[in-house]
Amino acid sequence: MIQVQTSAAMAALRAMESVVGARHVFSTDEDRRDYSDHFAPDEMERLHEPSGAVAPATVEEIQAIVRIANENKVPLWPISRGKNFGYGGPAPVLKGSIVLDLSRMKKIEVDPAGGTVLVEPGVSFFDLYDYRQQRNLPFWISVPGNSWGSVAGNALDRGVGYTPYGDHAARICGLEVVLPDGDIVRTGMGAISQGPTWQLYKTGFGPGWDTMFCQSNLGIVTKLGLWLMPEPEAVLGLNIDADKPEDLKWLVDVLGPLRKAGILQQSPSIGNWLRAAATMTTRQEWAEPGNPLSDAAVQAIRDKFQIGWWGVALRVYGPLEIAEPTLGLIRKAFDKQPVWKMAETRWVRGDPPEGSPATGVPVTYPLANANWFGGRGGHISFSPVLPVDGDLALRYFRRNSELHAQFGFDYHPSFAIQDRSMNNINQLLFDQDNPQMVENLDKLFRTLVREAAADGYAEYRTHVGYMDVVADTFDFNNHALRRLNERVKDALDPNGILAPGKSGIWPASARGGRP
Ligand SMILES: Cc1cc2nc3c(=O)[nH]c(=O)nc-3n(C[C@H](O)[C@H](O)[C@H](O)COP(=O)(O)OP(=O)(O)OC[C@H]3O[C@@H](n4cnc5c(N)ncnc54)[C@H](O)[C@@H]3O)c2cc1C
Numbered sequence: 001m002i003q004v005q006t007s008a009a010m011a012a013l014r015a016m017e018s019v020v021g022a023r024h025v026f027s028t029d030e031d032r033r034d035y036s037d038h039f040a041p042d043e044m045e046r047l048h049e050p051s052g053a054v055a056p057a058t059v060e061e062i063q064a065i066v067r068i069a070n071e072n073k074v075p076l077w078p079i080s081r082g083k084n085f086g087y088g089g090p091a092p093v094l095k096g097s098i099v100l101d102l103s104r105m106k107k108i109e110v111d112p113a114g115g116t117v118l119v120e121p122g123v124s125f126f127d128l129y130d131y132r133q134q135r136n137l138p139f140w141i142s143v144p145g146n147s148w149g150s151v152a153g154n155a156l157d158r159g160v161g162y163t164p165y166g167d168h169a170a171r172i173c174g175l176e177v178v179l180p181d182g183d184i185v186r187t188g189m190g191a192i193s194q195g196p197t198w199q200l201y202k203t204g205f206g207p208g209w210d211t212m213f214c215q216s217n218l219g220i221v222t223k224l225g226l227w228l229m230p231e232p233e234a235v236l237g238l239n240i241d242a243d244k245p246e247d248l249k250w251l252v253d254v255l256g257p258l259r260k261a262g263i264l265q266q267s268p269s270i271g272n273w274l275r276a277a278a279t280m281t282t283r284q285e286w287a288e289p290g291n292p293l294s295d296a297a298v299q300a301i302r303d304k305f306q307i308g309w310w311g312v313a314l315r316v317y318g319p320l321e322i323a324e325p326t327l328g329l330i331r332k333a334f335d336k337q338p339v340w341k342m343a344e345t346r347w348v349r350g351d352p353p354e355g356s357p358a359t360g361v362p363v364t365y366p367l368a369n370a371n372w373f374g375g376r377g378g379h380i381s382f383s384p385v386l387p388v389d390g391d392l393a394l395r396y397f398r399r400n401s402e403l404h405a406q407f408g409f410d411y412h413p414s415f416a417i418q419d420r421s422m423n424n425i426n427q428l429l430f431d432q433d434n435p436q437m438v439e440n441l442d443k444l445f446r447t448l449v450r451e452a453a454a455d456g457y458a459e460y461r462t463h464v465g466y467m468d469v470v471a472d473t474f475d476f477n478n479h480a481l482r483r484l485n486e487r488v489k490d491a492l493d494p495n496g497i498l499a500p501g502k503s504g505i506w507p508a509s510a511r512g513g514r515p
Helices: 006-020 029-034 042-047 059-072 125-135 151-156 245-260 273-277 295-305 320-333 365-371 390-406 435-454 464-471 476-492 508-513
Strands: 052-054 076-079 098-101 108-111 116-119 172-178 184-186 220-227 234-242 269-272 310-318 341-348 377-382 413-417 422-431
Touching: 006 052, 006 059, 006 098, 029 052, 059 076, 059 098, 059 172, 059 220, 076 220, 108 125, 116 151, 125 151, 151 220, 234 245, 234 320, 245 269, 245 310, 245 320, 245 390, 245 413, 269 273, 273 295, 273 310, 310 320, 320 341, 365 377, 365 422, 377 435, 390 413, 390 422, 390 435, 422 435, 435 464, 476 508
Parallel strands: 052 098, 076 098
Antiparallel strands: 108 116, 116 220, 172 184, 172 220, 234 310, 234 341, 269 310, 269 413, 377 422, 413 422
């Protein structure tokens, strides 16, 4: 197994002090713990513990750090704000890497005429929201369920939000990137010096490179352009609850065609009762630790919080002349279905904000779900991409429920209906202080990956501890995609200094150690 030499990492960190100042280099035991994954069990956390971290403030400082990393052959793991909870937080794949913490870089440049923004990596969703509010800009941002993180970091990890601009990577328009040899490149129209169309037109001339830097280890993104959603005149909605587990089938089958036709502009996410309950209560209020949660307890939770077995929020954006009839069409699509509860929502420009991610307002309350089992909470996510099909959703829900029960977990799934696919996001909630649960977590995760792969399905994003396991499932033509990734990696990063192992892509020097 490949290892980072502690002495080389320490020498590199000392050299980096001369670039950023000693107060921006972090190498104590406490610092190493801070830059580890607090949502993972202790053992996994240690497997991904960095040697330390360095926090530059400028592109020139990043270039100097890259030079030192190359000289010392020590890997860097770039993070924007490092709040990638569920997928590893700030922690690297390879133990001993140096975390390159870009959270001090916080410049925001909005082009009001174009409706775009250029952000540095440290800009959080709250920063961008405040910037918009203070200037009363007529644009909305799209935020994830955990909005504590970075606008750039989330988009680079192909994160999602809940407005029509919720596919964050798809709204990227132009990057500035420091390559592993220290060169700086601007993608798309940014390749023209002083060009004013960098954030307006995505691909530029010739090959388009923006997606090459998403979920990859080929460059350090120092600026990211993003399209902003013009503030709509109105947002009308339906909050729909269904009463029984099997209602998932018709929910998917009604929503899929509406999304594909573009009648629904955002990707609605159908979540079960636990998704709602885990942010409002803890398990110990309803069951003895170690005992299964009875049907009666689930019913009592639902009664107390008035939540369905499944719930989904649908929103329509635009002028009232379009939004009202569109909402009517959507309501009609549910006419023949056994809807348990349907509540209308209405926001018109000038009203106080609805206050949810569906209207681009940042939130952190979903993070409370880590407390569900008690002890030191945590979760990792298992998120396979599936075709949009109600029968399939139900089959996955049933099988995964059984697997969760078999390994002693409560099942926390959601099904996000996208243009042509369905993202089944399962949060494996656990108690880090329960050794049996910690042991079973790995078994459950690997079983979920294996069973999905047997059906031809794989994850869109995964935890740093499982990047090889998931990359292995992309196996066409003897893993031709991995071989292509590796050839590009070797060409751009011959010393393998940038995020070795990210997305299962290892540099030549470390390939022999791939688990
Ligand atoms: C309860 C809960 C709910 C969540 N809900 C959502 C949700 O709705 N949608 C969603 O998308 N996520 C969600 N998440 C996952 C995660 O918390 C967010 O995606 C968060 O925004 C990621 O952290 P970050 O933005 O700070 O990115 P970072 O952690 O900074 O970056 C993410 C990854 O991208 C790469 N990267 C970052 N910056 C750079 C750079 N400058 N150059 C090169 N590579 C870089 C790194 O490999 C890094 O590991 C949720 C998590 C929890 C716990």
